[in-house]
Amino acid sequence: MWKVQKHEYTLQLGASNFLGELGGRDQIGSDFLWDLEFNQTKFAGSLSYMMYLGERVGIRAQGGVQRVAGNDNTTTEIFRQNRNLHFRANIYDFTTTIEFHIIKEKYGNLYNLKSNLGKKLGLKKVNVGFYTFFGLGGFYFNPQAQNPSNGMWVDLAPLGTEGQGLEGGPEPYKKYGVIVPVGFGLRYGLSREWGIKLELAHRFTFTDYIDDVSTVYYDNDAIANAYGSQAAYFANPTLNIIPTYTDGTYEYNPTKAGMQRGDPTDRDGYMYAVLGVYYRPRATAKGRYRGGSRRIKASF
Template structure:
């Protein structure tokens, strides 16, 4: 316990001493998803609101270490598709998505000497999702537990039950505008490269519906809900595209505030930090 208290005091001291190197970031914008239930790789037609809160540490005038928590919703529906095989599949999903990431952000120009600068960033993140839908009676159904493609069944040993928490690779860029040394605004676009194809619960082929429970079979293929109903295409027919993982992306606007406290002052022209020293008498 004493060690934990000592560590906390040390950490707070370091933060207080270097406070002017920290920037608090508040972001708001929209998110969207790319996968089997969306015809286009990028579109804002079905974008959902997204918010984020983070902290940046200024390593140099142009290089920042940035951590961030993001909250959003994702979803898509075959009813919006123009592809016939998707329309008759008639699937849909929604999910709440939460993400924590850590990225390196690099300004192409020095934002202390240039008011408007482009920047890029990349890093690693951890996100959690849980796709769900509603059945014909309006009941919410979480799809992972229903194993709609036969995941985990002995008949399909190559189909494992997917995890709801994964690692991703965030990459992106934007333009940053300095309103003052302490306040900056930015607009950025970012993409999350994923290592799963089950963000939407759709990936491979249709299983034998007789091997699934009744509710799982009902939500594995929903063409029979259409008017007129479309017959089940049969076991082995393509349900998704296993050769390409899903993805999601953001268009965000950011306001950053540099913490003004600490025992250092900043040269506003160069952006370099100097320790407080007594004036030199000539």
């Protein structure tokens, strides 16, 4: 059947989430799913086209958009709370993946048709299919933070919040990169051509700047002199809830220049869970019909 239905088109809508430095669990050192913050879930959507290479394998091209966000005020971990950073970013990605149908969905009869003898045509039940995929792609992101004085969302990359472009600071980061998409899903056939699917996927990236946070604090006065007071604020909006002086004696300042602001060894990532509708049209050719009966003229 796959040679007759080699092409598939899918629309997917659902939710996305972010795995990075900001927000997260109420403890330091949680990684991957263990650092997921569900109250920062945002929207996701995509369109895709797949060409089947065989009965159980296809190559899929997909374009998607998702919003991700993180906020240190969602955690009770004191160092993250004191850091007080937040962000949002719209991510636009394009991926090419190989999809493997481990279990093929089977189709019942959409119209409950019967033969001349009263026997039901088609399968007695509809089975759910299972698939997995992986591939390669590219993405673009633009982290922003909200100015508390006027409510406006500000692009963070030009502000050099970790001293980008200044003496001894890192190079400005690129707002695009390579991603490795992996995931799996369930398929349920409504008919020979239409079906629905549930898909979960993760995008591994090679950047740590989707949230504009990666390395250490830079001298805040130097940032203010070079990029202005707004840049200095977003570089270090600390709440100062961790004491730095006791009885006039210096003890600890977790947000001074050189102290840890992020974790450059742990790359950012994002994921989505979506519901989709797919359409797999049957090819038409001379002598082939999509439905109905075909009359045959007898000749003697």
